[in-house]
Amino acid sequence: MHKVDVVRLGDALRARKETVALAESCTGGLIAAALTDVAGSSDWFGWGFVSYANAAKQAMLGVRADTLAAFGAVSRETVLEMAGGARSRASADWAVAVSGIAGPGGGSPGKPVGTVWIAVAGPDGVAAECHLFAGDRAAVRAQTVEAALALLAARLGL
Numbered sequence: 568m569h570k571v572d573v574v575r576l577g578d579a580l581r582a583r584k585e586t587v588a589l590a591e592s593c594t595g596g597l598i599a600a601a602l603t604d605v606a607g608s609s610d611w612f613g614w615g616f617v618s619y620a621n622a623a624k625q626a627m628l629g630v631r632a633d634t635l636a637a638f639g640a641v642s643r644e645t646v647l648e649m650a651g652g653a654r655s656r657a658s659a660d661w662a663v664a665v666s667g668i669a670g671p672g673g674g675s676p677g678k679p680v681g682t683v684w685i686a687v688a689g690p691d692g693v694a695a696e697c698h699l700f701a702g703d704r705a706a707v708r709a710q711t712v713e714a715a716l717a718l719l720a721a722r723l724g725l
Contacts, residue, residue, distance in 0.1 A: 571716035573605050579723050580611035580661075587719065588614040588657035590628055590649040590664035592640065593683060595619060597712050598663065614657035618649065628652030628664075641666050641678050643686075643695045650688035650695075661722070662688045663715050667698075669707045683711045687722045694722065 580587060589598050589612075599615035602608050616627045621640055624630040629652040630645055638644040649664035667683025674680035679699065686695040696718060700710040 570713050571720050573601055573716065575725060576716065576720050576723065577602070577605050577608055577611055579725055581607075583660075583723075585660035586611050586613060586657070587661040587663065588612075588616070588653045588659035590616045590618060590624075590646075590653035590662060592617075592619055592624070592649075592664075592666040593669045594665050594708050594711050594715075597708055598665065598715055601712055601716065614653070614659060616653055616656075624649060624666075628656070639678070641668055641682055641684055643684055643697065646684040646686035646695055647688075647693050650686040650693055654688045660690060661719065663719050664688075665711055665715050667700075667707065667711060669704045669711075671704060681707050683707065683714070685711070685715050685718055687715075687718050689722055691722075694718070 596617050602612045618624040628649050630648040634644050646664045650662045654662035664686045670680035681700040683698045700707045
């Protein structure tokens with residue numbers, strides 16, 4: 568069960584006649600699964616990009632190679648480009664992007680395991696936030712889903 572009421576989120580999007588797209592890296596489609604658990608979600612969700620590899624972020628979402636080289640896949644700059652690319656390519660009103668280090672390996676002193684960047688692009692611009700989640704891989708991924716849904720809900724004024 569999600570802390571964020573996905574049915575309410577979907578109802579709000581439907582009432583506004585708006586849609587959302589996703590650009591997922593570390594969650595590998597878990598946010599899309601959470602959205603499509605809701606009957607009728609096809610009214611407001613139609614596109615999801617799972618861009619785990621940097622090459623996929625570039626080819627599918629238009630993330631620039633120089634952004635990845637300068638800041639890495641797990642960065643504010645990258646998730647901003649991921650969200651913008653997903654929103655543009657899907658012709659969606661909103662897009663959510665996530666990129667992080669779910670573990671157990673892959674962390675560094677500057678970006679430890681559990682570091683996740685989340686961005687939401689909408690009609691009023693793009694917002695991004697960084698989280699440091701605790702726990703094993705499954706826990707980091709689950710917390711990322713919740714935080715991404717919460718940021719989208721907040722941007723929708725819910």
